[in-house]
Amino acid sequence: MTATTAPAAGVWGSIWQGLTRSTSGFLGLCLVLSVLLFSFVGPLLVDTHNPTDVGLIWGPTNAEHWLGTNHEGKDTFVQLVLGGREPIWVGVAAALITVAIAVVLGGIAGYVRGRVDHLLLQLTDITMTIPFIVLMLVIASFYRTASPLMVAFIIGLVTWPYLMRSIRAQVLSLREREFIEAARLQDLGTARILFVEVLPNMAGYVFINFIIAITNAIYAVVGMYLLGLLPSTADNWGLMIQQAWDNNAFLLPTAIPFLLAPMVMIMLFQIGLVTMSRSLEQALNPRLRDR
Amino acid sequence: MATDIAASPPPPDARPPASAADPPALPLRVWRHYLFVKVRKSVVVVFVVANVTFFLARAMPGDPIDVMAGRLTQGGMSMAEARVIATNSLAFDPDAPLWAQWWDFFVGLVTLDLGNTITRPAVGVAEAIAAYLPWTLFSIGVGTVVSIVLGLSLGMVMAYRRNRFLDHALSVAASVLGAVPNYLIAMLLVVGGGLYLGWFDPVALRGTVSPGVAPGFTLEFVGDAFYHAGLPILTYVLAIVGTWMLVMKASTTEVLSEDYVTVARARGLRDGRIAIAYVGRNAVLPLVAQIAISFGTLVGGAVFVERVLVYKGVGGLLLDAVNYRDYPLLQGLLIVVTACVVVANLVADLLYSRLDPRISDQGAATP
Numbered sequence: 303m304t305a306t307t308a309p310a311a312g313v314w315g316s317i318w319q320g321l322t323r324s325t326s327g328f329l330g331l332c333l334v335l336s337v338l339l340f341s342f343v344g345p346l347l348v349d350t351h352n353p354t355d356v357g358l359i360w361g362p363t364n365a366e367h368w369l370g371t372n373h374e375g376k377d378t379f380v381q382l383v384l385g386g387r388e389p390i391w392v393g394v395a396a397a398l399i400t401v402a403i404a405v406v407l408g409g410i411a412g413y414v415r416g417r418v419d420h421l422l423l424q425l426t427d428i429t430m431t432i433p434f435i436v437l438m439l440v441i442a443s444f445y446r447t448a449s450p451l452m453v454a455f456i457i458g459l460v461t462w463p464y465l466m467r468s469i470r471a472q473v474l475s476l477r478e479r480e481f482i483e484a485a486r487l488q489d490l491g492t493a494r495i496l497f498v499e500v501l502p503n504m505a506g507y508v509f510i511n512f513i514i515a516i517t518n519a520i521y522a523v524v525g526m527y528l529l530g531l532l533p534s535t536a537d538n539w540g541l542m543i544q545q546a547w548d549n550n551a552f553l554l555p556t557a558i559p560f561l562l563a564p565m566v567m568i569m570l571f572q573i574g575l576v577t578m579s580r581s582l583e584q585a586l587n588p589r590l591r592d593r
Numbered sequence: 594m595a596t597d598i599a600a601s602p603p604p605p606d607a608r609p610p611a612s613a614a615d616p617p618a619l620p621l622r623v624w625r626h627y628l629f630v631k632v633r634k635s636v637v638v639v640f641v642v643a644n645v646t647f648f649l650a651r652a653m654p655g656d657p658i659d660v661m662a663g664r665l666t667q668g669g670m671s672m673a674e675a676r677v678i679a680t681n682s683l684a685f686d687p688d689a690p691l692w693a694q695w696w697d698f699f700v701g702l703v704t705l706d707l708g709n710t711i712t713r714p715a716v717g718v719a720e721a722i723a724a725y726l727p728w729t730l731f732s733i734g735v736g737t738v739v740s741i742v743l744g745l746s747l748g749m750v751m752a753y754r755r756n757r758f759l760d761h762a763l764s765v766a767a768s769v770l771g772a773v774p775n776y777l778i779a780m781l782l783v784v785g786g787g788l789y790l791g792w793f794d795p796v797a798l799r800g801t802v803s804p805g806v807a808p809g810f811t812l813e814f815v816g817d818a819f820y821h822a823g824l825p826i827l828t829y830v831l832a833i834v835g836t837w838m839l840v841m842k843a844s845t846t847e848v849l850s851e852d853y854v855t856v857a858r859a860r861g862l863r864d865g866r867i868a869i870a871y872v873g874r875n876a877v878l879p880l881v882a883q884i885a886i887s888f889g890t891l892v893g894g895a896v897f898v899e900r901v902l903v904y905k906g907v908g909g910l911l912l913d914a915v916n917y918r919d920y921p922l923l924q925g926l927l928i929v930v931t932a933c934v935v936v937a938n939l940v941a942d943l944l945y946s947r948l949d950p951r952i953s954d955q956g957a958a959t960p
Contacts, residue, residue, distance in 0.1 A: 433934065439896065
């Protein structure tokens, strides 16, 4: 894959164009925005007071409880509105950490070459060989009372190697271009050339991978909730799914919304993100565009 | 982005000596041989992973005794009493210094002895893993093979019918399937297929075999094993087939525009032969390396899928080992799982260098 040939200043413009140019990209963007609105603006609009009610366990859907009630008699819809914030922002934070580590290490390895490159490649070899879920599981249980930010760090720490490899490969090819050579002849300094001249040329590519990293991180966060590895604190889609599944509640018809509603929200968000990243890839990668 | 493993240049020692004038001695040639370099690296990776696991496991708060005593006190026992019982029933000495524990572990590693589990002192780690691992490998293996065969064929069809209705429909399906986490696919299968459509009884499907079915190469046992593994296999297939379809479509599209395909058509070769011998073969080649990687990620994903479907594979065992702080079991599992992934990578490498002789000369793929 080659980096976008567009100048750095136009990257955000071409990202926007890439998203709105194709129907699927636009639909993906709409999906993502609506899930974000639902989770971040929704809590301001609904009555968040949601008491437990022993008389209403696994209540059916009706006008008062749009999605019925859960095993504690709490309203499922209110939980759904409140439950999106945490998985989404943890996912985004984890993706930011993944991308930051991958860009810095990949940039250094590809640009500096030599022994540093060799050492960093060894490190990715090892980190990549351990299935990242397994590694994450062990680290997560070691911080069983982990805060959401800690969870983001754990995910970021184990998922950077793949992206680091491809960033490194891109930097390897970019560093041979004329404008980088010109910068080197001007003696601008390694850090400056790397971060001001090389990396902005990959902004589009990094952005696509940032979106992909969010989907991976959300997969991991929700999965960890499913295994009961994260502390059960506030309302959270992952926790809702775990509670519904582990109580075998899905066998009860009135309990199905409590399982399906958070699942549908997560799936919509993931599908939106993946569709977005696909059409962005086509828009920003000239090699794919004409096919 | 997964192809980039192969795209990295080899370390300096992987290259054959530049001067061909005087060939180096045989041991040196073996030491520098492509395959040997790979094996050497794999051994180092497993060794490092094993050591990291050792310290990672010990860094976790609470030891096996704490965990068991904590559980006993929930039954109303006093902490002191519970600790005595826990200490007596577990094969773990909390007072042994860390370096002594590490030395035991290191000797075990070198002599390939994984030791005994802590929570079930009479059971060897190797035995415990041997009882669970085959089920995971079986379900993942079948799932991988089916999804690859299906994905590669559908991907080729999509490339041949590019921009027709079938291509668009399959693209959407592949994107949606690829975006949904595998454990959610498993849940949807249970709820949709089991409860709403009534195709199977999700509760009876739990576990790896039905009670009372004796293991062996009998029709009953094999059939029952496939019956129970059906849901995990279907989950893996659905979760990964989309990726293969899209990757294969891109790869085939690229090959279709190559000159040698045009030449083959001009020579009047039959379409079927062109599709298999020319297009298919050359389109699959760059994907071989990814098969091994997908195997590695699948092993991780199995932890979630096995938990959701209550399939008794290595995933549940790992979770138990973590929860009960069974250090030897945890170490053993990580070593064995890592070794499986490393071996899969090696096999893919070997296969790749057989299929594309350029690889073993250069030591790296040029995409």
